[in-house]
Amino acid sequence: MNRLSHYKSLIRFPRLTSKPYSSAPSSSSPLSPIKMPVKPKVLRVGKIEYAHEIWQKISSLVEVVDCESANREEFLQDLAGKYKDVTNIVRTFASVAQTGRFDEELALHMPETLVSLSHTGAGYDQVDVEPFTKRGVQVSNVTVPVEAPTADTAVWLALSCLRNFQQGHELLMQGEWLKKKSAGAKIGHSPEGKVVGIMGMGGIGKAIRDRLKPFGFEKIVYYNRNQLPADQEGGAEYVTKEELFKQADVIMISIPLNANTRHSINKESISQMKDGVILVNTARGAVIDESQLPELVKSGKIGAFGADVFEHEPQLAQELIELPNVVSLPHMGTYTYEATKNMEEWAAENVLSCLQTGKVKSIVSEQKNMQIDAKPLLQN
């Protein structure tokens, strides 16, 4: 018999009202169960490029629909219409162009049947977790598959910045090598004697640390909300943020974007850094107040800036990216076949886990204490 015909009652949240949260439980309290029979239905928002095998499996178990809403307005309408009974949503980073951010407004329009929202990426700043928590919706992101490719990108940017490789390449393309009989770029620096400071020692920060170690930097220091247990520090030294700013010649930014970190790297914090500091950002553009960067790079306070992410991407501050000591990439941190496939599979596994156990596999940190009355959506 088709498993779809067996469905289980789910923990649910209060019905929407004009003040939907007034009686909603907090993230640390149990959700009030409203029993409701639900037939699992997964909504995919954004294109699946490579993870076809696992989606075939999910499609054999439950109904899977692809979001066809042309824009946010239509999506809001469709959530009350053709998507009114979805139980799980999986979304991609690029789909923000289709639906806009998953903010409070979207959370309030989500169907009551929704159990989980899975983001296909590490950084889930496009999702405001709190309103989804208040509605009892589990939010998951992708962790492990993102770490190595993002760290590779960070290392490439750091070396390019240290050695002025981008400037050398541009001069070569302009025929300057032949004319000048020398590289023509500003003389670079070796890792020798330099201190690396890693801001944010999560999975990506650790992967950056491990990749930079063999290059021969003098020391790697890190700042994190909490010091890691000694066996996880991997030879990096825990310091305060101020101490990191004071010591580091190369600062690798690997912190999530949220209300606390937005613009946390700004003129004031940069003034605490060494003159000529190299800044590398593979996190999110908006953790830096980008408007202040051109002046700081031109003055030499920032020796070089390497970035895979920009505050208003894909819109770019032309004045910034045209500077010879700014190395820029169009958000390519995980832009490989393998990483994309692994990330898509991880997000799909979150959906599958929720269907089979009632719990997503990698819940976001804000929801770690959320009590989940896990009931599989699928009967085994």
Ligand SMILES: O=CC(=O)O
């Ligand atoms: O930017 C990439 C990600 O957040 O995974």
